[in-house]
Amino acid sequence: MENQHTLYRPPRARGPKIAVIGGGHGLSNMLRGLKQHTENITAIVTVADDGGGSGALRSDLRMPPPGDIRNCLEALANTEPLMAELLHYRFLEGVLAGQSFGNLFLAALNGISPSFDAAVSRMSEVLAITGRVLPVTNANVQLEAEFENGVRVVGESKIFYCKKEQDCRIRRVRLLPENPPALPEAMEAILRADMVVLGPGSLYTSIIPNLLVDGIVDAVRKADGLKVYVCNVMTQEGETEGYTAADHIAALFKHSAPGLFDLCLTNASPIPRSVARRYEQEGAEPICRDRERCAALGVELVNRPVATVEDGFVRHDPASLARELILLHAERSVRIAGDRFTTGGDFYRTEHKKE
Template sequence: MPDERFSYRVPRVHGPRIAVIGGGNGLSTMLRGLKNYTENITAIVTVADDGGGSGMLRQDLGMPPPGDIRNCMEALANTEPLMSELMHYRFSDGSLAGQSFGNLFLAALNGISPSFDVAVSRMSEVLAITGRVLPVTTADVQLEAEFENGATVVGESKIFYCKKEQDCRIRRVRLLPERPQALPEAVQAIHDADMIVLGPGSLYTSIIPNLLVSGIVEAIQAADAMKVYVCNVMTQEGETEGYTVSDHIRALFQHGAPGLFDICLTNSSPIPKGVAERYAQEGAEPIRCDLEECGKLGVEVILRPIATVRDGFVRHDPGHLARELILLHAARGIRIAGTRYSRSDNYQAEEKQ
């Protein structure tokens, strides 16, 4: 049913220009919801991954990791069911066991394209995606983590295990080489955006790496846009155990810039007791929302029911999350495709049928 807070219908083609920054499953989940409200989406995606099938292709072919970018393209794709099934297919035997066809397809396009970003653009055309997907940089980067006890580890896939071994918090992460240049199209998309959304996703391995690319933080600071951080629902084992909402915000400000955003959208849906107990066995728990500490950081926290439980796992609900972001955009009087709406206007995006 349509949300009662909406009454003004805007076609998706005229929907707000939204730049989303992150990586991992959280970003692709959000994109699945947002594409029902606007066609003007640009996903800016980290390329620091070095594990799994992406890591194998990165090592064997010397290309940026395709996995997070492929996930985002699949989320925004408008293809026949067979093509969608093909992109999701993972080989189960032989030397390709565990590798996804979508990764291999992007690798092949990279082989015949002058650059990785061109390969991503060509795959986007094949999948007829809504909006755009851009790598944050085309540089070959590694992620290094430094822990509070001074220990360091290089490699995104190694951070989880090293943190468990060191049993202390991550102090900071950095890219090697430091401050690679951002893709110009990513910087321009941030500049042009009506709304900039950070997350959801792994704090240190999916979101923050984007802020370490030269030009991204500066573009966010300079942009005339609503800037929102979508906080995770649960803490993440091997990365953010014990973190509150304000801990997440502090880490983003530390690696980016103080006041990089002033709104944090956080889940208010209760987590079923049995599900929470299972997460607790793995060292994870619902992220505690410490409103007073967030306020001291200059961030307004907006609590909304944006999470769901699917197959026993707590996830952001793509429809609920996207709807709350669009509602927030409309209520704060941000321009939509060249038109500005006041707080008193009611806005409803034209959902895709």
Template sequence: MGKKHGPAIVAIGGGHGLSAVLRGLKNCTDDLTAIVTVADDGGGSGTLREELGMPPPGDIRNCMEALADEESLMRTLLAYRYPEGRLAGQAFGNLLLAALDGISTSFDQAVAQMSQVLAIRGTILPVTNENIQLEAVFENGTQVCGESKIFNFKKQQNCGIHHVRLIPEHPPALPAAVEAISRADIILLGPGSLYTSVIPNLLVDGISDAIEESKALKIYVCNIMTQDGETEGMTASEHLAALLEHGGPQLVDLCLCNNATLPREMLYRYQLEDAVPLVVDRREMEILGAEVVCRPLTDEKVDFARHSGDKVAQAVLELYQQRGHTKTF
């Protein structure tokens, strides 16, 4: 195997935020690892999890779609959802991963085999092989178990999330995930749902410690908008504070924030869902120990407030080069 080109990048998260960033990063380096949450319990993933006792495949499948060849038939096939019958709404990629899980000795091995079948660019790792649930504890002391239940429960309680935890607590990290973090040049947290996509990874035993001990440039890619049912009313510094409280004080060197203006019609649509552009309170973020860098990061080709993978990747590489990191790659 030839020498790899580009820095070793580890991206940690889940959901659409992680897959969007991976689409840009795969063109910048041959050494890319995605570490993906397995706390999801909703939708088609939740059904397979409940019926087969396997970790949820949905976020993993999204990452595989992102790292597959843009023009490949297999990428289209992975995303295909059955339109009717008992499989209505289920993605073919979820079923393929479930089948591989059935003939593999562990979930991470199934993910590795599917990655080989698809010849994806990069490595995708579940953060743990354990069957975990996410529990949210609210500021009024109430709690709810199940990632998919947090949104409605929060709306009912009408108060903020105090913290989240995993059940069982402290599941062991996949050793390969810890190893990837330890040799990384750049570690990215986010973008993505704060309490249900990013933070659950930090609660897996070994992940936060590995990030804190790493000499990599550690970047938190802040969300563009607040998220209804999860972070409404929170500023960027409050997102950062929640990350540090759950994971440790040395998790983040730099926060990368969007400063592109969103179209008025789009803002109005989000406002109807109790979501607004994230307020970047730079001074409070710097007090927490993070440098703040703002760039236009939005994807103008879609009708939602989404990150452009290419813009995020370009900003990340520029920041890495500017800071004079001397690791050879």
């Protein structure tokens, strides 16, 4: 029966090494589920955001945007409830209205640290997080989008509005300055990972910006671990209206390299009709799983129940998504018996199964 396994499940400390690449709420949501299965998580996070409180701190303090990083740190944190509530608190009035304390905390650490990644590392220690969170680069980058009609716009927060105004697809995005250097620790985490996960998250503003950082694509291509793209459940207004699963994959390959990943995980959970109708009013719909087109791109579609409806919105369910990813790793890997005396207590090692 599908998804039933009797494989030995190690303690979290010896769970699979997973490198996740992305940004936004989709990434932090997934991390909440994954940390229940393994402590060996490295989240590699985009720093192209320029909107909201993060954008204000970026502009005022000339630092990388802290918001996506902070969300991931919160997701992996092992702190008292009061500390978690404090980090999540947003000021309601005055010059700090809309700003979160977590962003300010990270900004303060950045001010007393030699680099942004060092500030993130210090905040990780304070929060006693499971795994690691790394900015994909320390460079101060902006995101530029070019649309199919030739119009260009600079600024991640402006892409949504410009796309609605131009009413045509995004042709490509790029970072300014182009090809910033990746954090060495990010590349090392990808190379050492048993599984590399792209997404979930906004295609052009959360996932692709990471692939435009020099060294990331090469690391993913060289990595021996299983490579999985977690496709969004719904198309995204102002970014991917009308996109199928194959359209998402094609855009990722166009901005990186053909065959960058092996599998695309899509959602099999039903979407209530009332919820789908509300999304339709905004031009969004469930992702069409065009399996044959995906296969032509060299990617296998794996359809599993990973979504839920929360407050009227369709989201990836953290527990379900994490479970299916861990099962995929188990299904597509070869477990080889080892010597407990030479492996430090591990009874097996995991190698990617070459189909």
